[in-house]
Amino acid sequence: MLGKIAVFTLLLGLFGQEVQSAKTDDMECGAFDEDQMLKQGSFAIPTEHQWVVRIVYGKGFEGSIRDNGCLGVLISKRTVLAPAHCFVQYNGVAEAFSVHLGVHNKSAPIGVPVCESDGYCTRPVQEIKLAEVAIHPEYDSRTLKNCLAVLTLQRDAKIYPNVMPICMPPPNLVNETLVGQTFVVAGLRVFEDLRLKTWVNTLSRSFCQSKVKTLVTSSNTVCGYHTKPEAYYIGAPLVGMQKKGPTTQNYYLVGFMIDWRWENNRIMSSFLAIQNYLDFIQQNSNSLIVRS
Structure with a gap:
């Protein structure tokens, strides 16, 4: 087995005109909607690819790895995967502050509901501090071989239509x-x-x-x-x-x-x-x- 199977219920009690996925019944991970998938516009709506995580350094600074940004991927309520070189930089110590979950607009304020000019409204972005950063023991910072970090959050992420883990490979x-x-x-x-x-x-x-x-x-x-x-x-x-x-x-x-x-x-x-x-x-x- 690749780990215990956990079932998360997607909460649909949203405020106002917040967008909802059309096919969220009992979808505990990796929500898929064919209509959303086929639409290739200028952005992905808030209920698509809800496992994208923004890595945050030092009280809001996004970091300096390749054009000022690093992302991760939510794989359970308390676990995020990310590249190791987003953390092990200059002094050989893994450093980060928190993660942001449910980010649709990287320039939007954190912790408040946001409505975009395109009509989509989203729940507030969740900010959760990191409890641990586990770097792969064979990571090579020169070649980026085995460039993997497993992040443990200090508390569970709240699962909403704009925040959901991705499924692991079957x-x-x-x-x-x-x-x-x-x-x-x-x-x-x-x-x-x-x-x-x-x-x-x-x-x-x-x-x-x-x-x-x-x-x-x-x-x-x-x-x-x-x-x-x-x-x-x-x-x-x-x-x-x-x-x-x-x-x-x-x-x-x-x-x-x-x-x-x-x-x-x-x-x-x-x-x-x-x-x-x-x-x-x-x-x-x-x-x-x-x-x-």
Whole structure:
């Protein structure tokens, strides 16, 4: 087993005109809505990819890793995965302050309800301090090999339509190749305020290196081009779609971004593939969610 299965109930008692997902019944992780998935607009609505987490340093400062931002991914009520180089920087000590959950607009105030000009209203962003940062013992800061940190929150996240964990990889997909597939990356962007999603077509490591030699890759990464030329903060989660028969039932976590580069007006990114780290994640997590 990849961890104990925990069931979370999605709360729908929202204020005002806050957006709700159309298919949230008993969806404890990785909420999937086909209509939302097919719509590729200029942003992802608040009830899409609700597992995106913003890392916060020193009472509100977002940090200095690659264009002033790092993201993580919520995998249970109290556990977040993120790149190790968002924490181990100059003195060899893992440092961070808190996380923000439910961020749709990176410029919006924290802790208050927000209504955007596009008509979407969202619950207040949750800020939760970190209790522990567990860095993978074989992390190499020079090469970014094994670039994984498991963050433990001081309290449980409150699960709402704009905050939800992502499902972990199902057992039948853990050993499948990640090359030559289409996944989705979502997160906060470097140059825009609103969260976005983008298709990613994965390629072989050798091909990526032949195109962008400076892109950080390793045997435990997967790389590929974004279909939209949008730059995301480091740590943006890469997710796949898990099917049950002919129906897609949820998203599951494939990895998270550890590096990206421009290449001929396109963006190529490298993602740490978490299928290689499930034992370490389980040892440092509580109540991982796997949907069979």
